[in-house]
Amino acid sequence: MQLNDLFPNVKFDEPMKNHISFKVGGKADIFFEPSSIRELIEFIKYVKENNIPHIIMGNGTNMLVSDDGVRGAVVKLGPKLSSIEVIDDSIIAQCGAILLEVSKIAAANSLTGLEFASGIPGSIGGAITMNAGAYGKEMKDVLEEVEVLDSNLEYKVLQNKEMEFGYRKSAVEKNNYIVLGAKLKLMKGNKADIKALMEEYDERRRSKQPLELPSAGSVFKRPEGYYAGKLIEEAGLRGMTIGGAQVSEKHCGFIVNKGDATAGDIYNLIKHIQKNIYERFGVKLETEVKLIGKFE
Ligand SMILES: Cc1cc2nc3c(=O)[nH]c(=O)nc-3n(C[C@H](O)[C@H](O)[C@H](O)COP(=O)(O)OP(=O)(O)OC[C@H]3O[C@@H](n4cnc5c(N)ncnc54)[C@H](O)[C@@H]3O)c2cc1C
Numbered sequence: 095m096q097l098n099d100l101f102p103n104v105k106f107d108e109p110m111k112n113h114i115s116f117k118v119g120g121k122a123d124i125f126f127e128p129s130s131i132r133e134l135i136e137f138i139k140y141v142k143e144n145n146i147p148h149i150i151m152g153n154g155t156n157m158l159v160s161d162d163g164v165r166g167a168v169v170k171l172g173p174k175l176s177s178i179e180v181i182d183d184s185i186i187a188q189c190g191a192i193l194l195e196v197s198k199i200a201a202a203n204s205l206t207g208l209e210f211a212s213g214i215p216g217s218i219g220g221a222i223t224m225n226a227g228a229y230g231k232e233m234k235d236v237l238e239e240v241e242v243l244d245s246n247l248e249y250k251v252l253q254n255k256e257m258e259f260g261y262r263k264s265a266v267e268k269n270n271y272i273v274l275g276a277k278l279k280l281m282k283g284n285k286a287d288i289k290a291l292m293e294e295y296d297e298r299r300r301s302k303q304p305l306e307l308p309s310a311g312s313v314f315k316r317p318e319g320y321y322a323g324k325l326i327e328e329a330g331l332r333g334m335t336i337g338g339a340q341v342s343e344k345h346c347g348f349i350v351n352k353g354d355a356t357a358g359d360i361y362n363l364i365k366h367i368q369k370n371i372y373e374r375f376g377v378k379l380e381t382e383v384k385l386i387g388k389f390e
Contacts, residue, residue, distance in 0.1 A: 101126060101137055110163060110386075113170065114154035115215065117308040118357040120163025120387070129174040131274055135247055138272070141167050149386060150272055152220030153192060156310055160387030161357045171219050171272075180205070183282060184238065188275040189219030193226075196278070201292060206283030207236050209291040213299045215311075219273040223266040224382075225259045229295060234259035238279040242271040249274075262315055262382055304342040307350035313364060314347065314379040322379055323347030325371050336363045361389050 098104050108125035111117050124146070128134035141148045147166035151157065154170075176190035180203050187196050197212035210231040214221060221233050222240055240252045258265040266273060299305065314322035326332070326346040334341045338355030341363065342348040349360055368379050 097124065097140065100140060101133070103127065103129075108168070110154075110159040110168070113151070113168075114157045114159055114310070115308055116158055116310050116351055116355075116357070116360060118161070118351060118355055118360060119159030120161050120357075122159075122164040122166075122168040124167035125170065126167060127170040127172055127174055131175070134169070134171070134175075134272070135243065137167075137169065138243075138247060150219075152189065152217030152223075153215060155215045156220060156224060156382065157384050157386055158310065158357055158360055160361075160385070160389050162388050164387050171217065175274075176217075183280050185278045185280065186275065187218045187278065189217060189273050191218045192216070193218065193221055197292065200278075200280055201285065201288045204283055204285045204288065205280035206288050207280040208278065209288060209295060211236075212292045213296055218276055222257070222273050222276060223264055224262050225264050226262070232259070234264075236278045236280060238277045240276045241274040242266070243274060245270040302345055304344040304348055304350050307342075307352065309342070309348045309350045310383045312347040313349050313381060313383050314367075315382045317377050317379060320375075320377055321347070325375055325377060325379070326367060329367075329370050329374050331367060331370065334363070334366070336366065339363045341367070357387075357389075361385070 105125040107121045109121050110119035126137055128137055148169055150169050150171060152171055172190045175188045177188045178191050178196055178199050179186045183205060185196060185200060193211045193214045193216055197208045200208045210229045214226050214228060216226055225232050225234055237254050240257055242250050242252060244250055316322060323346040326341060331341050332346050333343045337359030338352045339359035340350050340352050342350045349363055371377055371379050
């Protein structure tokens with residue numbers, strides 16, 4: 095059977111710039127967005143049996159896809175798998191639910207703990223994989239358990255401590271897990287206070303981050319003892335441009351797409367910054383953004 099007979103919604107030669115927040119990148123040979131966990135499992139079984147390489151994506155807000163695109167399949171766990179349910183002080187959310195939505199629902203139910211995440215544009219699956227965080231809190235602080243498929247496609251429920259959370263990392267990548275969903279443990283709070291804190295964080299983001307231009311948030315991880323953005327600023331790289339890619343004027347830790355950037359422009363700017371910062375300060379900047387496809 096052909097792939098599109100088995101999975102009628104599969105797309106071929108899908109432009110990845112339509113799916114990642116940088117709005118750049120070439121085509122994915124195969125692109126599939128499952129609408130059920132069963133369909134996800136069937137699809138992964140098919141690609142494995144046919145030796146087709148595959149990657150998982152959520153909302154594409156922490157990815158740079160190369161101009162050559164992606165050979166094999168991209169599996170997007172997005173809006174079709176995004177249910178959110180509130181049970182007492184907990185929220186059960188599927189992998190494709192967007193953090194903003196989950197935090198809005200938490201606020202509407204007077205649940206506190208997730209305010210920090212309300213401006214992170216990722217999915218639950220991506221945020222758990224990355225242990226996304228802001229304002230001194232991370233996903234690990236609110237997660238009780240995580241539902242995953244392991245590399246043999248076996249369903250598992252992992253407790254917080256089994257997820258090996260670290261700074262912008264978790265056991266997901268190391269073990270090739272697919273995150274299906276999670277149970278978040280929050281606390282009863284005051285609705286007005288929760289909303290006020292979310293608004294304060296939102297205002298801080300809008301004043302400090304270039305939200306009006308495509309980006310993937312902070313490009314680099316925070317090097318120990320430093321701030322990437324501050325080093326980049328001190329090196330005089332604020333506003334530096336390669337093609338359509340620019341070190342944000344507003345926040346030096348961000349690279350923005352001025353409109354006509356290619357993935358190559360962004361990659362070359364990343365390399366330039368890394369080299370410059372290493373030569374000047376002896377600090378190695380590691381990318382937080384995931385590089386997908388061929389770059390050199
Ligand atoms: C304007 C802006 C602001 C941002 N601010 C922050 C911030 O404050 N803090 C922060 O930590 N990040 C921030 N980010 C980065 C990004 O939003 C987070 O890293 C987010 O958690 C990524 O989620 P995603 O669904 O977009 O993941 P994607 O970019 O789609 O994927 C990221 C990684 O997770 C993997 N992945 C995604 N879903 C799954 C799944 N279900 N199962 C297994 N693996 C999966 C992918 O394979 C990839 O390796 C920001 C980004 C932007 C554009």
